[in-house]
Amino acid sequence: MFIDDFDAPALNTEVWVPHYLPMWSSRAESAASYEVADSELRLTIPPGLGLWCGQDHQPPLRVSGIQSGVFSGDVGSTIGQQPFRDGLVVRELQPTHWGWTPHYGVLEVRARMNLSPRAMASFWMVGLEDEPERCGEICVFEVFGETIDSGDAAVGMGIHPFRDPALVDDFATPRLAIDVSEFHVYAASWSPGRVEFSVDGEDVRSVEQAPAYPMQMMVAVFDFPEKDPSGRYQQHVPELAVDYVRQR
Secondary structure, rough: OOOEEEOOOOOOOOOEOOOOOOOHHHOOOOOEEEEEEEOOOEEOOOOOOOOOOOOOOOEEEEEEEEEEOOOOOOOOOOOOOOOOOOOOOOOOOOEEOOOOOOOEEEEEEEEEEEOOOOOOEEEEEEEEEOOOOOEEEEEEEEEEEEHHHOHHHOOEEEOOOOOOOOOOOOOEEEEOOOOOOEEEEEEEEEEEOOEEEEEEEEEEEEEEEOOOOOOOEEEEEEEEEHHOOOOOOOOOOEEEEEEEEEEO
């Protein structure tokens, strides 16, 4: 059992690291823009937030995210979590931190989001990569702002194997009749060999496979400037607000 309802006056840094994959960048350059207030975690991307891995990542992106674990190899090594290309090397050593690393259970997040057409919000679990093949992903939700209409949105969910030979890619983006700017409960029921996805208690889809190792949580909002060449939305502040995260 685990719950964080963000009722405390500050983020619980015994559980959460308020940075997004800092080994490929640095703590300073990957720091989340966030606040904990009114029993919510609010992740935002203000106009002045810089690019993440601006010299290396394509397409350019900005991100505010927290994660419940982190580790890396030494500077210059290739040992780290979720590398975005082959040959990527560690730029800043990350001390090992396992704040919350579930292994099976029902994992829920109650969240709302305010996204422009160039933004995205997501809640996902990834293998710790303490062993290279323990790297699969369970995506509980992924919403791109460009898919949002009045009253519905495409909500991505499923499995990504990355370098886990025991998994295959099984991901879908069903359109759901929900207003993602309002709170909804997104969940994944994770058991040996199966993951069932639901929204507000209603089953959406299931996959007949599952990572078989502990995973850490990743919660983030993203901004992709290339999707907005005219700059129409450059002053918009994408937000992902989380009421609670729970494992049962």
